Amino acid sequence: MIILSMFTSMVFYVFTIITCTVAATLYVRFSVKREGSLYKTISVLLLSFLAYTIMEMFVTFFTELHITKPLFYTLTTLSDVAYFFIAASWLAAIVTISGNPYIIRIKGFCIYTAIYGITVDVLNLMAKFSPSVLGLTQKKTSEILLYINCTFDITLILIGIFFIFYGIFKMKGERQRKWVLLFSSFLVIYMIYITNWDIISCLDEVPNQILFSSFDPAHIFYAAMCILTLYMVSRKNEFRANYYMPEILGITGEETLESVGRKYKLTSRELELLSIACSGLSNPDIAKKLYISKSTVKQHLSHIYKKLNVKNRYELIKKIKL
CATH class of the missing domain: 1.20.1070 (Rhopdopsin 7-helix transmembrane proteins)
Incomplete structure (x- = not known):
């Protein structure tokens, strides 16, 4: 047995x-x-x-x-x-x-x-x-x-x-x-x-x-x-995202944004706009928040998309995983 x-x-x-x-x-x-x-x-x-x-x-x-x-x-x-x-x-x-x-x-x-x-x-x-x-x-x-x-x-x-x-x-x-x-x-x-x-x-x-x-x-x-x-x-x-959670890894959102800015050589204004865009605000809301025109928002986003090699905001958020 x-x-x-x-x-x-x-x-x-x-x-x-x-x-x-x-x-x-x-x-x-x-x-x-x-x-x-x-x-x-x-x-x-x-x-x-x-x-x-x-x-x-x-x-x-x-x-x-x-x-x-x-x-x-x-x-x-x-x-x-x-x-x-x-x-x-x-x-x-x-x-x-x-x-x-x-x-x-x-x-x-x-x-x-x-x-x-x-x-x-x-x-x-x-x-x-x-x-x-x-x-x-x-x-x-x-x-x-x-x-x-x-x-x-x-x-x-x-x-x-x-x-x-x-x-x-x-x-x-x-x-x-x-x-x-x-x-x-x-x-x-x-x-x-x-x-x-x-x-x-x-x-x-x-x-x-x-x-x-x-x-x-x-x-x-x-x-x-x-x-x-x-x-x-x-x-x-x-899964609509990769479930990258900075809080789980002990990384703050600010530190993640700074690393993204350094990696893709974003200006301080682009980095600020990126942070707001990832929060889910629309272009008109972003324009009101930063006291700039809608066309300026689109221009900044266009530069960000080009530097990160993405086509839209969904791909942007998915790539930086905020």
Whole structure:
């Protein structure tokens, strides 16, 4: 039975790795010339899926071969790092697709994830290799790890539920609404599974051979997410912009305008007009705001279009991604 379980697990692991590799390769090739936080975030998410699946496969089958403790915990630590990247990039993708970077600060969540990851791994390693340092029993350490893990898991579950309601009630009629709902629902389902897994593994409620011989169904989920993500981003008509959000990347609008001005050698007047034009005002409104004539506005815009090699305001906004 163990051999059959290992063979089944190997087949699914290989299938998931192939799927993740193909999805990541096609996606990187698709988005190599595109800029914006959406493409960067999805790239990290897909690569994290791939890295996590590979590391988990090594952990699973090397454990069956009774490898040394240092090597085992090195592999599990690397696997944990990949998992932390999955959590952070997954949430960043949801926030980016929602089009509202102010709901959750991605940098803040990344810091929270880093603190959680370091705490869990350090505590786990110290408990395994230097238990006398902590002065805690194995059972007490497992309970502490369980509380920390469940706190992180529940945080993500609540965030996922929040975005489900946000998509339902705040994004009516928006094209990206379905993707927010899908990504958020998958996040909630996945974190519920992870919470159950943390409870089982921390409390040692099942034998080790079951933990490491049975197939982790989450990897099929990773494969499905890779396919879904690749399909979503390849449908360019679903997105009217590249979802480049300066706030998510920690860049202010003024800094972005200045970089655009330097890059395309815009005059201060052209840069001022560009900023107003990107806010959505019409030519007559721009003329009133700057106390200039409509023909002068058209002339300035014509110069800007020429310098940026675009034909209209839509292409202009899309190119500079403000």
